[in-house]
Amino acid sequence: MTSPTGRQPTLDEVAKLAGVSRSAASRAINNAAHVSAANRLAVERAVRELGYVPNVTAQALARQKVGAVVLAVSDHNKELFGDPFFGQIIAGVTAALEDTDLDLKLLLCHPERGHDRVRRMLRPPRADGIMVMALRGDDPLQRMVEKSGLPTVYGGLPLHGQPEWFVDVDNRGGARVAAEHLVSLGRRRIASIAGPADTHVAVARLDGFADALSVAQLDHTLVEHADFTREGGAAAMERLLEREPGLDAVSVASDNMAAGALQTLLQHGRRVPEDVAVVGFDDLPIGHLTQPSLTTIQQPIRSLGYEMARLLLAVVDGEKPSPLLLPTRLVVRESAPARVSLAAS
Amino acid sequence: MTSPTGRQPTLDEVAKLAGVSRSAASRAINNAAHVSAANRLAVERAVRELGYVPNVTAQALARQKVGAVVLAVSDHNKELFGDPFFGQIIAGVTAALEDTDLDLKLLLCHPERGHDRVRRMLRPPRADGIMVMALRGDDPLQRMVEKSGLPTVYGGLPLHGQPEWFVDVDNRGGARVAAEHLVSLGRRRIASIAGPADTHVAVARLDGFADALSVAQLDHTLVEHADFTREGGAAAMERLLEREPGLDAVSVASDNMAAGALQTLLQHGRRVPEDVAVVGFDDLPIGHLTQPSLTTIQQPIRSLGYEMARLLLAVVDGEKPSPLLLPTRLVVRESAPARVSLAAS
DNA sequence: CCAGAGACCGGGAGCGCTTCCAGTCCCTGG
């Protein structure tokens, strides 16, 4: 009833009702300068009366910006979709966008299909900026993102190249702490189950593992790669046991894989943590359920999303913010408790 | 280099290069009628040469549509964010949108904060249609969605009201099958851990439970509610054991809660499935990890997303599609195996 | 008393596209 026509009221109608020009109304609404107090008030009243909401599309066209940012994710990545990661990232991003009036668009990129769609989407002016996550080594998404020329923030580093803006978790540091924990427990034959070699996160965690073992002057070559899934972790554990039946600890690059490794260890009659201590990475809910519960490295997933979005907002505003490295934290549970006497072998 | 100016080429430039009017170019590009074969070809070449991509914003303004749909989710809902649900829904939706040139916007609605943001977003013309999920009983999001007047598809029914278009999982049927399974195992004192009473999904699953027990002429009032979390499930199981120490089966409305219930049962010295058989709901990965593994009801999450989007597309196109109820399936694992002799009590 | 600096105002030209419409042209059937 408030709007004369059935459609949404337009700026013109507001201006007319307020008795000012459209320009003045526009200024008042975007509270820019050069509007008298009286007119500002009149416009505000008209806005309220009509229930006026600016037409974002028209704004976008006139301002030459879109009013939306996109979160692009490679969806071959079990890492994000088998886990609760995704929801948390989104929650963080949303929180950062909360008082921004920017919309969040989602772009899932199948590595093979849907390239056209991605390309169209990334082509300006379909978004004002882009957050990109979970890239693989030679991900076509990365190229498309780079070609788009849009302000871009990486969530987690890509394998190749050093982007100007990114937010990452301190994977290397976290993995180092995990391995140090095992060393401090007196373990000497320490293996690792690493992630896929074509992801930066896997490489960084493996580096951290190597860092710690090198300092302790231990061998750090007892490594098997897997794909971040439970099944993959179980299989990798099999291979490790075959290579080195006498291993007394294993640092696993994800909780999912650690859960699989745990199963394999138990199947092979190893007691955890007495015979083999295990630490995971991620701190997923799953870590509470394994038998025994999982010592792991906690990473701030929600913050990752939040900081990505904040960084992007800054970049879009023309600032030159610094990249961010978020801290991790050791969470000690049963699979590698603080002090446990090494079982006599 | 292809574009004369640094900016994206416009339709005018395409038309000029092709030697036709802008109208003709537009028609050719949207392959509408009334374009000669020659002109169509010329336009296509010009498009290719210039690397022209239509400006969606301008299209949106002229066409009076946005070119995007929104997925709105209430984020108080652990159900979606503690689980891998979310990623799968998104994957399904994306698949359905794949060859549509519609963008997917995401709207997370904190039940208390951010109402303005939601309202702005839902106000046309910020999206052409809306999918809404995970509503609670008196969810403000539902009111806002209804007031928006946008074509709406519900993913999962709301507690109140019967929306014209929805896609839901056959929760009632699934829960009935779960309970029937327990009955068929010879269990007679069957309890249930239900979800929050202010969600339709919880109510439906509880109804299904009651359906089955009524047919079997068993008491179906041994019910405790919880919040779909593991901790909640564990606590509810405590209460059930207190009320009825002699229960021999429990049907749990989610795998997460079932995992918690399992822990409680073991703590109380109950053997599963010998003393108490347990079935969950959802078929999350977690069900493989519990000790024993979890018999559960599988629901097609990805399909839910896919069908929601398909339905929405139909509605947006002015069709009147039918709502959908997706089937569930019993997955038998250790916590309630096909045949197990009831332990002598 | 007057020049000049602001504050404020509204007209109007876009932003890039769609779409209506009046006008051509050609080709058919009577």
Added chain:
DNA sequence: CCAGGGACTGGAAGCGCTCCCGGTCTCTGG
């Protein structure tokens, strides 16, 4: 041979907003 119906064409009017800019008005300081 001619009327009439398509197929095709391009001009022009939007879609709803922003923002530049020339203009008015007021107030200050010299």
